[in-house]
Amino acid sequence: MTDAQLLYAALGLIILIANAIxxxxxxxxxxxxxxxxxxxxxxxxxxxxLTKDDHTQICQPLHxxxxxxxNEVRAIRLKMDADKQEILASADITALRIHERIDDxxxxxxxxxxxxxxxxxxxxxxxx
Numbered sequence: 001m002t003d004a005q006l007l008y009a010a011l012g013l014i015i016l017i018a019n020a021i022x023x024x025x026x027x028x029x030x031x032x033x034x035x036x037x038x039x040x041x042x043x044x045x046x047x048x049x050l051t052k053d054d055h056t057q058i059c060q061p062l063h064x065x066x067x068x069x070x071n072e073v074r075a076i077r078l079k080m081d082a083d084k085q086e087i088l089a090s091a092d093i094t095a096l097r098i099h100e101r102i103d104d105x106x107x108x109x110x111x112x113x114x115x116x117x118x119x120x121x122x123x124x125x126x127x128x
Contacts, residue, residue: 001009
């Protein structure tokens with residue numbers, strides 16, 4: 001027999017003996033007790049179960065309140081949109097008025113410049 005064959009035979013014998021010991025322990029009832037500890041969960045019975053009617057009674061006022069709040073938020077958003085449009089329209093009018101005043105001022109300055117140029121021209125004509 002080769003070394004490998006002897007090794008396999010010895011391994012097989014060890015497994016056979018281990019199985020025989022395990023079987024003998026089970027047959028005689030002397031197997032070691034196994035307990036997983038500590039238990040991660042504690043299971044308790046509960047007397048306070050929530051019924052469908054209880055759930056409805058609790059949730060119905062909440063659903064009503066949420067619906068009311070959603071309506072209020074919708075109204076606030078509509079008011080904000082209206083305010084925004086009003087502000088933009090007012091800003092457009094203000095900008096238009098500012099541009100009109102700038103245009104009027106530009107016309108006044110241009111007219112004043114023409115008068116100044118005429119006056120300078122007259123002065124230059126007298127000195128020539």
